[in-house]
Amino acid sequence: MPSKTKHLAENALMLGIALVLLFLSTYTVLGGFVSFLIPLPFILLAVNRTVPNMVWISLAFTFLGWIITGPFAAAFAFFTATWGSIMGIIYSKKRAALPAIAAGAGVFFLGAVSLLGSVAFGINVDFNAILQEVSKLRPEMLPKEQYDQLIQLIKIVIPTMIVIGGFLWSAIIHGLASLIGRRLRRPIPALKPIREWSFPRSLLYYYFIAMISLLLFAESMQGTFWEIALMNLKVMLDAVFTLQGLSFCLFAAYLYGWKRLTPVLVVCLFIFPPLSTILSLVGIFDLGIRLREKLETRVKRG
Template sequence: MKNVHKLTEGAVFLAIFAVLLMITIYVPVIGAVVNFVLPVPFMMIAAKHARKDALLFFVAAVLISFITGTIFAVPVTLLFGLTGLVIGDFLREKKGRLETYIAGSLAFLLATLGIYAISVLFMDINFVEESILLMKESIAMAQDMMAAMGQGGDELFEQLDAGVEMIQTLIPTLLIMSSFLTVFFLQLIAFPIIKRFGVEVSKSKPFRELSFPKSILWYYLLAIIASLLLQPEEGSYWFLALVNLTYILQIFMVIQGFSLIFYFSYKKGLPKAFPIIALVLSLLLPILLYIVRLLGIIDLGFGLRQRVESRDV
């Protein structure tokens, strides 16, 4: 009976996945939203059944993607399927919410890198280089149009070119950020759904309680010092590594700063809208974002929260 139940449940979720996959591929606007629900069948199977069963379901889903979609449906299945399997497996093992999130994000990132490597090596398609080339061509076309109309704007186009070069440099950082951001929204949408089907999801701690290890601050300082001392040549391996590492660690500092603002607001009994408004304004105004990052550095370095706690005692 158990095997029959497993087969029936697997068949149902495969059918659901096939429908979701077809909507994602063939219905442009709605598909962009349904995209975030694709991992749900994988989460359900991985959370309720053994890993062997989950892997069999994954293989079946890949085969289904060949039938219901096109060759381009396979990368979608690999990407969201692996992410869903990892998240579901962590849920089955009763891991914490943060651990589950990090594992899912890393799975999404590794799957993205794997798909990218396969597309470059076997299909001769480098979507990163093509995207950069498209941006450069768009800027060049706009510059030619401005010149034809007798208008300047050289400084603007120089800034745009510099921006494209910076994007090219920060591709590793952008991939990491996009992976973590995507999985954040995946969980935000998927967890309420799988809860309704009896999957237990651990409660997440309030954002105000988030605090990174103090070692993150030391890594950040070492990255800055290394950049100043080594001064690597632009475009070199060390330049790319240090720039991306610094940006990633800066993001950690900013998150730490926002967490401190939410913590301070909670402790002081400020309106709930206050930290949200502060977050939005900081994202819109770079100077405020710099202050938030500084708060994160001070919080990690000098333990501002502990000082607030000691005063309240």
């Protein structure tokens, strides 16, 4: 089969799969789960297609999605096609997983913000009224003041929640694309093992600046842009340091040969919130005083 004809057949096949997934995500109870899978065909196409090809394929998918499922689903179709196409193109250009996942998270953030904006200004949905209704669902065991503070915190850190959600979703898509790509002989670049992850030490400076600013100027910044910005920065860096702490723990388990305890360790650290806080502190110390280097030197010396 000529190369051009083969490409056209692959395009048609992947578009058909994506349209079936879009239909299932729109009209069936599997919608929430199936929507995770829509970017996958576009990733698998984009790893060996040009940017103009993926633009036309994405536009064709959006148009067909409009015909089959309507305008709202067509917007979601464009969003998922763009998401998968960008990740696939970066896989092919950078030959690395993390830049593609970061780009996918960026597309997710832009899509989520656009959706919230269209819902707020296009359909006139009042999110404050929704949060007030949520505040009425307070569990009896939780004091009202503490619950109200939690609702207020969630309202402030929505941008960070969207960013973290984008990274998690993109990471899941990456894992699925790697599994499928291996079977289709379209290898997707692999992420490094978590035990080898390490973030820049410069993040510590941003963290301490945010903490000191919140402690010293909390009252004067209340309700301002700076409070929102600093709170989002702090929550995001807390998540980064938690990953750094997890990386250190897995590195230590690998160094000492505790392979059987590793899954138990991971589950325990994320199920119990106090342990997650300790994990964040471990991550800060790991970056600050290079714990893993000291541990590795000590183990090698015996």
